[in-house]
Amino acid sequence: MTEYLFSEVSQWIPCKAVINQNISFTHLITDSRSVSNPAKALFIAIAGQNHNGHNYISSLYQQGVRCFMVDEDFAIPPQLNEANYLVVPNTLLAFQQMVAQKRSFYTCPVIGITGSNGKTIVKEWIAQLIGKSKVTVRSPRSYNSQIGVPLSVWQLNQDTELGIFEAGISQKEEMEKIAPVISPTIGMITNIGAAHQENFLSEHEKLQEKIKLFEQSKYIVYCSDCITIDRAIKKTYPNKQLFTWGVNASASVQVIRKNTLGNQCHLHLKYRGDEFEIVLPFADEVAFENAMHSIALMLLLGYTAGYITRAVKKLVPVAMRMELKEGINNCMVINDSYNSDLLSLSLSLDFLVQQSEHSNHKRTLILSDIYQSGMDDINLCTQINRLLKQKGISKLIGVGKVLQSHASLFDMDAIFYASTDDLLSALVPGKFKNEAILIKGSRNFEFEKVSSVLEMKHHQTSLEINLNALVDNLNFYRAKLQPHTKLLAMVKAFSYGSGSFEIAKVLQHQKIDYLGVAFADEGVELRKAGISLPIVVMNPEIKSFQLMLQHQLEPEIYSCKELHQFVAVLKSEAISDYPVHLKIDTGMNRLGFVPSQVDELISLLNQMPQVHVKSVFSHLVGSDNMQFDDFTHEQIVAFTHTTDKIEQGLGYPFIRHILNSSGILRFPQAQFDMVRLGIGMYGIGDTALHKLKCVTRFKSYISQIRQVKAYQTIGYNRKGQLNYDADIAVVPVGYADGLNRKLGNGVGAMLVNGHSAPIVGNICMDMCMLDVTGIKANEGDEVEIFGPKLPVTQLARILDTIPYEIFTSISRRVKRVYFYE
Numbered sequence: 001m002t003e004y005l006f007s008e009v010s011q012w013i014p015c016k017a018v019i020n021q022n023i024s025f026t027h028l029i030t031d032s033r034s035v036s037n038p039a040k041a042l043f044i045a046i047a048g049q050n051h052n053g054h055n056y057i058s059s060l061y062q063q064g065v066r067c068f069m070v071d072e073d074f075a076i077p078p079q080l081n082e083a084n085y086l087v088v089p090n091t092l093l094a095f096q097q098m099v100a101q102k103r104s105f106y107t108c109p110v111i112g113i114t115g116s117n118g119k120t121i122v123k124e125w126i127a128q129l130i131g132k133s134k135v136t137v138r139s140p141r142s143y144n145s146q147i148g149v150p151l152s153v154w155q156l157n158q159d160t161e162l163g164i165f166e167a168g169i170s171q172k173e174e175m176e177k178i179a180p181v182i183s184p185t186i187g188m189i190t191n192i193g194a195a196h197q198e199n200f201l202s203e204h205e206k207l208q209e210k211i212k213l214f215e216q217s218k219y220i221v222y223c224s225d226c227i228t229i230d231r232a233i234k235k236t237y238p239n240k241q242l243f244t245w246g247v248n249a250s251a252s253v254q255v256i257r258k259n260t261l262g263n264q265c266h267l268h269l270k271y272r273g274d275e276f277e278i279v280l281p282f283a284d285e286v287a288f289e290n291a292m293h294s295i296a297l298m299l300l301l302g303y304t305a306g307y308i309t310r311a312v313k314k315l316v317p318v319a320m321r322m323e324l325k326e327g328i329n330n331c332m333v334i335n336d337s338y339n340s341d342l343l344s345l346s347l348s349l350d351f352l353v354q355q356s357e358h359s360n361h362k363r364t365l366i367l368s369d370i371y372q373s374g375m376d377d378i379n380l381c382t383q384i385n386r387l388l389k390q391k392g393i394s395k396l397i398g399v400g401k402v403l404q405s406h407a408s409l410f411d412m413d414a415i416f417y418a419s420t421d422d423l424l425s426a427l428v429p430g431k432f433k434n435e436a437i438l439i440k441g442s443r444n445f446e447f448e449k450v451s452s453v454l455e456m457k458h459h460q461t462s463l464e465i466n467l468n469a470l471v472d473n474l475n476f477y478r479a480k481l482q483p484h485t486k487l488l489a490m491v492k493a494f495s496y497g498s499g500s501f502e503i504a505k506v507l508q509h510q511k512i513d514y515l516g517v518a519f520a521d522e523g524v525e526l527r528k529a530g531i532s533l534p535i536v537v538m539n540p541e542i543k544s545f546q547l548m549l550q551h552q553l554e555p556e557i558y559s560c561k562e563l564h565q566f567v568a569v570l571k572s573e574a575i576s577d578y579p580v581h582l583k584i585d586t587g588m589n590r591l592g593f594v595p596s597q598v599d600e601l602i603s604l605l606n607q608m609p610q611v612h613v614k615s616v617f618s619h620l621v622g623s624d625n626m627q628f629d630d631f632t633h634e635q636i637v638a639f640t641h642t643t644d645k646i647e648q649g650l651g652y653p654f655i656r657h658i659l660n661s662s663g664i665l666r667f668p669q670a671q672f673d674m675v676r677l678g679i680g681m682y683g684i685g686d687t688a689l690h691k692l693k694c695v696t697r698f699k700s701y702i703s704q705i706r707q708v709k710a711y712q713t714i715g716y717n718r719k720g721q722l723n724y725d726a727d728i729a730v731v732p733v734g735y736a737d738g739l740n741r742k743l744g745n746g747v748g749a750m751l752v753n754g755h756s757a758p759i760v761g762n763i764c765m766d767m768c769m770l771d772v773t774g775i776k777a778n779e780g781d782e783v784e785i786f787g788p789k790l791p792v793t794q795l796a797r798i799l800d801t802i803p804y805e806i807f808t809s810i811s812r813r814v815k816r817v818y819f820y821e
């Protein structure tokens with residue numbers, strides 16, 4: 001990696017440089033939570049909606065970071081006497097300008113990809129096709145944002161022969177900022193669609209914004225069959241060289257014929273008068289489009305039809321997901337088969353650290369050789385070793401000739417194998433215990449064989465939890481809060497069915513303030529998994545008071561009787577000032593103190609040094625329903641009066657809170673000091689505006705398809721009967737998994753390959769039957785029970801219930817799979 005002297009970089013952008021020690025740095029950090037090689041880092045402090053990087057400067061200094069980029073209104077702490085600062089009017093803009101300057105030093109071709117869909121796959125496929133023929137640098141995963149683009153482009157170095165970067169935008173004026181950072185010599189637009197439309201007046205406006213990426217480009221690559229794109233590009237860039245593909249003879253690369261055969265697609269193409277055939281190892285339309293963009297680009301780069309034909313045969317799907325699953329012997333297994341490179345290794349390690357922090361899990365990494373790093377092997381292995389030590393990896397299992405032949409460069413418990421098969425034949429699953437295992441290998445190492453040995457075997461019905469969506473939803477709500485308002489996240493009932501510590505870990509990493517659980521046991525489980533955030537227990541029971549003290553769980557106090565009982569336990573343990581949370585009943589008529597009990601409560605508390613009132617709260621009965629808004633306002637007023645009175649009586653301040661998810665959206669004036677977010681995090685709430693993302697997907701698969709003659713009956717009690725010859729699919733999910741039995745007999749349906757397939761007959765304990773007549777369905781195909789395409793709200797409506805009940809009814813025997821994209 002190239003080193004830059006601090007004083008040199010300060011010349012690149014308009015800034016005021018404060019230099020105490022003119023040192024050099026190699027890499028950039030924007031996320032204070034994942035720091036590697038601090039002594040060689042420049043930290044860019046960005047003030048975002050939910051995080052302000054400036055707040056972490058002192059702690060980063062403690063960790064060894066010495067170079068910082070800060071906003072001009074930041075007060076430089078005098079005690080950090082070895083720190084250097086680039087002081088700028090706006091750190092995000094200056095960051096982009098700085099990387100644009102670095103970009104200008106390199107003359108190798110750079111591809112810049114934009115478009116509504118397919119950017120990441122096209123980028124990865126181009127890299128797959130290029131293989132070892134060029135040293136490439138590309139955006140890791142989908143790093144295409146205002147921050148992701150400069151981080152990606154920063155990787156360019158003197159060995160780079162080709163850069164491939166993607167650019168995504170969600171509002172106006174974003175592209176003009178990142179276009180100079182990529183400054184592509186070859187621009188590409190994949191397509192234009194509905195994604196990220198909300199901040200644009202029209203699709204045209206969005207398209208015009210996207211193609212600003214090409215201002216510096218010599219060539220533009222796109223599909224000329226798309227008329228809107230073709231028109232916009234020709235009009236905006238009449239003098240640039242266009243390189244197109246399409247069915248039309250005027251396209252640079254013409255698609256003459258296309259036949260789908262089984263799982264393949266045979267393409268007959270014509271380029272510069274030569275015709276040739278390419279076999280694409282995929283049959284679907286989306287793969288065809290992505291492949292054509294990639295093939296066109298390869299032709300433009302000068303690769304021959306023969307080379308491309310051979311390379312396309314070996315294209316593999318792009319694994320965007322990083323999956324977390326339960327492993328054998330109390331292990332957790334993180335599976336990431338995204339093409340390995342150093343930056344993406346570092347990202348996956350961050351996830352491993354996040355999930356294993358403060359727990360008794362040791363960190364193990366199973367890693368394959370990394371291709372195309374653009375570094376020599378010794379340098380590469382040295383850097384990997386340093387990274388693994390920083391991330392606290394205690395055991396490395398290396399696979400591949402490069403890692404194996406540099407075994408001596410790794411100074412940790414490490415073992416090496418030449419191939420995946422060698423590893424598999426030596427693997428003793430019983431030897432893995434209480435470990436957090438990251439399995440990270442390039443596709444061709446087929447590490448799925450390794451993970452299947454280490455994962456817990458469950459049946460194939462699973463609940464997938466999209467952690468990106470969860471974090472996006474969290475941030476959606478956070479953006480609605482006043483800067484001082486704290487956030488408590490409700491993770492009761494197994495995180496609304498989504499799993500316990502896995503979700504809590506993500507929330508802890510996101511630096512929320514509090515967690516809420518229903519019972520002490522749930523809190524204990526979180527503590528054992530390493531959750532250190534304060535935890536409120538909403539339904540404390542006398543029997544669990546001891547347990548709560550042992551695990552620093554803070555009770556909700558809802559009656560004088562409970563208060564006496566809790567204080568008695570505290571006295572016997574000689575504990576004082578223990579944090580408690582008072583529940584006020586403002587209308588629910590469930591648990592809590594009513595206003596008439598408050599005087600008694602205050603005088604009791606004043607005689608009890610054993611407890612300290614940390615917060616006082618109440619719960620709204622109908623915050624999601626306009627019909628009850630008057631009542632909600634009354635609850636808020638009553639809460640204000642009561643808490644004022646308590647504060648006067650106690651003589652010290654505490655946190656006040658009353659809003660749940662829908663309250664946050666509908667009663668912003670009642671945030672007080674904290675809010676309690678629940679179902680909204682899981683994607684239910686703001687349906688009208690579609691701002692929330694679907695987090696959970698309940699899925700199974702078809703275990704068998706059979707033909708059933710008309711009027712024969714299907715399933716128990718001869719309930720299912722159809723008046724036509726039918727194809728009936730058996731799906732291994734039943735009421736014991738949480739599939740409500742009322743959905744049987746045509747009331748409910750599941751999605752099979754995008755088509756709705758009604759449930760026939762009674763739902764059984766462990767399976768059910770679908771009518772897939774007329775639907776293209778095969779044994780082994782996936783079935784969606786609810787998820788992004790079949791909203792859980794729809795299911796709730798059919799069952800006359802609420803999504804809360806559906807989520808929490810999914811049985812614990814259903815495997816939970818967490819993923820990051």
Ligand SMILES: *Cc1c(COP(=O)(O)O)cnc(C)c1O
Pocket residue numbers: 490492538619659660661662676677678679680
């Ligand atoms: C469950 C719960 C919440 C969260 O409610 P949502 O509607 O899911 O946001 C908040 N407060 C209390 C006391 C709860 O029990």
